[in-house]
Amino acid sequence: xxxxxxxxxxxxxxxxxxxxxxxxxxxxxxxxxxxxxxxxxxxxxxxxxxxxxxxxxxxxxxxxxxxxxxxxxxxxxxxxxxxxxxxxxxxxxxxxxxxxxxxxxxxxxxxxxxxxxxxxxxxxxxxxxxxxxxxxxxxxxxxxxxxxxxxxxxxxxxxxxxxxxxxxxxxxxxxxxxxxxxxxxxxxxxxxxxxxxxxxxxxxxxxxxxxxxxxxxxxxxxxxxxxxxxxxxxxxxxxxxxxxxxxxxxxxxxxxxxxxxxxxxxxxxxxxxxxxxxxxxxxxxxxxxxxxxxxxxxxxxxxxxxxx
Amino acid sequence: xxxxxxxxxxxxxxxxxxxxxxxxxxxxxxxxxxxxxxxxxxxxxxxxxxxxxxxxxxxxxxxxxxxxxxxxxxxxxxxxxxxxxxxxxxxxxxxxxxxxxxxxxxxxxxxxxxxxxxxxxxxxxxxxxxxxxxxxxxxxxxxxxxxxxxxxxxxxxxxxxxxxxxxxxxxxxxxxxxxxxxxxxxxxxxxxxxxxxxxxxxxxxxxxxxxxxxxxxxxxxxxxxxxxxxxxxxxxxxxxxxx
Numbered sequence: 001x002x003x004x005x006x007x008x009x010x011x012x013x014x015x016x017x018x019x020x021x022x023x024x025x026x027x028x029x030x031x032x033x034x035x036x037x038x039x040x041x042x043x044x045x046x047x048x049x050x051x052x053x054x055x056x057x058x059x060x061x062x063x064x065x066x067x068x069x070x071x072x073x074x075x076x077x078x079x080x081x082x083x084x085x086x087x088x089x090x091x092x093x094x095x096x097x098x099x100x101x102x103x104x105x106x107x108x109x110x111x112x113x114x115x116x117x118x119x120x121x122x123x124x125x126x127x128x129x130x131x132x133x134x135x136x137x138x139x140x141x142x143x144x145x146x147x148x149x150x151x152x153x154x155x156x157x158x159x160x161x162x163x164x165x166x167x168x169x170x171x172x173x174x175x176x177x178x179x180x181x182x183x184x185x186x187x188x189x190x191x192x193x194x195x196x197x198x199x200x201x202x203x204x205x206x207x208x209x210x211x212x213x214x215x216x217x218x219x220x221x222x223x224x225x226x227x228x229x230x231x232x233x234x235x236x237x238x239x240x241x242x243x244x245x246x247x248x249x250x251x252x253x254x255x256x257x258x259x260x261x262x263x264x265x266x267x268x269x270x271x272x273x274x275x276x277x278x279x280x281x282x283x284x285x286x287x288x289x290x291x292x293x294x295x296x297x298x299x300x301x302x303x304x305x306x307x308x
Numbered sequence: 309x310x311x312x313x314x315x316x317x318x319x320x321x322x323x324x325x326x327x328x329x330x331x332x333x334x335x336x337x338x339x340x341x342x343x344x345x346x347x348x349x350x351x352x353x354x355x356x357x358x359x360x361x362x363x364x365x366x367x368x369x370x371x372x373x374x375x376x377x378x379x380x381x382x383x384x385x386x387x388x389x390x391x392x393x394x395x396x397x398x399x400x401x402x403x404x405x406x407x408x409x410x411x412x413x414x415x416x417x418x419x420x421x422x423x424x425x426x427x428x429x430x431x432x433x434x435x436x437x438x439x440x441x442x443x444x445x446x447x448x449x450x451x452x453x454x455x456x457x458x459x460x461x462x463x464x465x466x467x468x469x470x471x472x473x474x475x476x477x478x479x480x481x482x483x484x485x486x487x488x489x490x491x492x493x494x495x496x497x498x499x500x501x502x503x504x505x506x507x508x509x510x511x512x513x514x515x516x517x518x519x520x521x522x523x524x525x526x527x528x529x530x531x532x533x534x535x536x537x538x539x540x541x542x543x544x545x546x547x548x549x550x551x
Contacts, residue, residue, distance in 0.1 A: 053393050077393060078395050092319075093321060105315060
């Protein structure tokens with residue numbers, strides 16, 4: 001798999017402090033990345049940085065192998081579609097006029113049929129002559145999606161794209177985005193608080209908090225893993241944890257929690273073999289919600305071992 | 309660039325503000341034409357001067373208000389981020405908006421001047437020759453073009469404050485400042501009072517500046533204000549966090 005987009009040591013500082021800290025990420029072609037984190041974690045700033053409109057204080061962003069910020073106003077940006085924060089459009093223009101304007105800015109050849117087809121895709125064809133100001137929040141969101149895919153970008157950056165949509169609309173958007181990946185090998189970076197949606201869509205998960213990427217994992221691993229909680233005086237070092245195939249370790253005193261794909265029997269076998277005395281061992285099925293809450297809960301002193 | 313300007317013009321479609329500006333800009337014409345016909349005080353010189361005089365005070369305020377409004381719509385609609393993410397230098401995008409503002413207000417002003425001078429010619433055909441009308445048209449259009457050159461100042465104010473009110477207040481304040489400064493030589497310090505005096509001299513030399521030096525320095529200051537605004541906008545456009 002080749003990387004479409006990479007960030008290297010990206011730092012973003014503003015007057016209010018450091019927004020992004022040492023972000024190193026790599027996004028491969030044709031994959032969906034779920035960006036997860038609480039409000040104010042730095043997700044939107046990261047998306048703006050990837051969009052080429054928010055220059056990092058230090059570090060680089062490479063898109064298709066080229067530095068995104070060394071080419072202001074260049075054609076690289078034509079390969080990116082986005083909905084950041086909310087889909088802003090011109091209130092006084094109709095839905096189709098707004099799309100026409102967008103495609104004209106991108107110097108794309110288009111026909112009225114292409115605009116109609118796009119609106120058809122997001123279920124807005126019958127509303128195409130409606131002024132944007134007269135549309136509902138859900139329709140605005142759909143138009144935002146139509147705009148973001150209208151020029152068949154290689155990279156889609158979506159910040160809460162299903163805001164304001166009903167469950168039916170959310171499902172439609174999800175299917176539309178998956179289709180976009182399958183048909184056009186598009187890479188999608190999507191941020192959402194709807195964990196179930198991310199779970200159903202994303203190939204990989206990126207957890208971000210206080211501007212730092214704190215954990216990355218393949219989404220499938222979440223459901224294929226178990227959460228183990230054990231109490232032991234044993235010093236569990238990195239080597240031992242790798243024997244347990246632990247993805248992540250949270251340690252507080254003699255309480256150790258870790259995530260592993262191994263079964264309970266396999267874990268017990270290793271613990272016996274290594275003569276580890278344990279007072280208690282519990283195993284739980286792991287959900288994305290568990291992982292999210294575990295990773296992003298405040299006030300804990302955690303140590304993470306991340307193995308992607 | 310022409311495509312960017314066309315896009316900006318498209319954004320003006322169905323904008324009520326365009327009609328509001330057009331209607332307001334006709335106030336001097338309507339008041340003076342109506343007043344003259346009602347009172348019967350028919351004097352071609354006074355008629356032209358009164359309309360020009362009031363228009364010259366009003367138009368700069370309209371330029372400020374409309375420029376501020378047009379730039380502010382990007383913030384109001386939440387389209388700024390999308391706008392600056394298009395593959396053009398941000399300054400080109402800003403410049404295209406200023407160019408569209410220039411074209412629209414030039415057209416509005418042209419309609420005003422043509423209606424005004426056509427009325428003048430119709431009412432005073434016997435006393436006013438075609439050359440007189442053309443000379444007055446030159447005075448009026450020169451005033452308009454010079455006034456429209458200050459659009460970057462309004463644009464910078466709109467971008468820096470992101471507040472439509474600040475631009476409206478500046479526009480309305482310009483009416484007051486122009487009126488106060490108009491008679492003095494130091495009117496060269498203020499763009500609109502300078503433009504008024506520098507252009508009215510083509511209608512009546514006595515109303516212009518006595519010395520060519522003043523015209524030179526006034527022109528220099530005007531050029532400096534515009535240049536600084538453009539530099540300010542350019543610097544602002546390079547700010548990575550303008551979104």
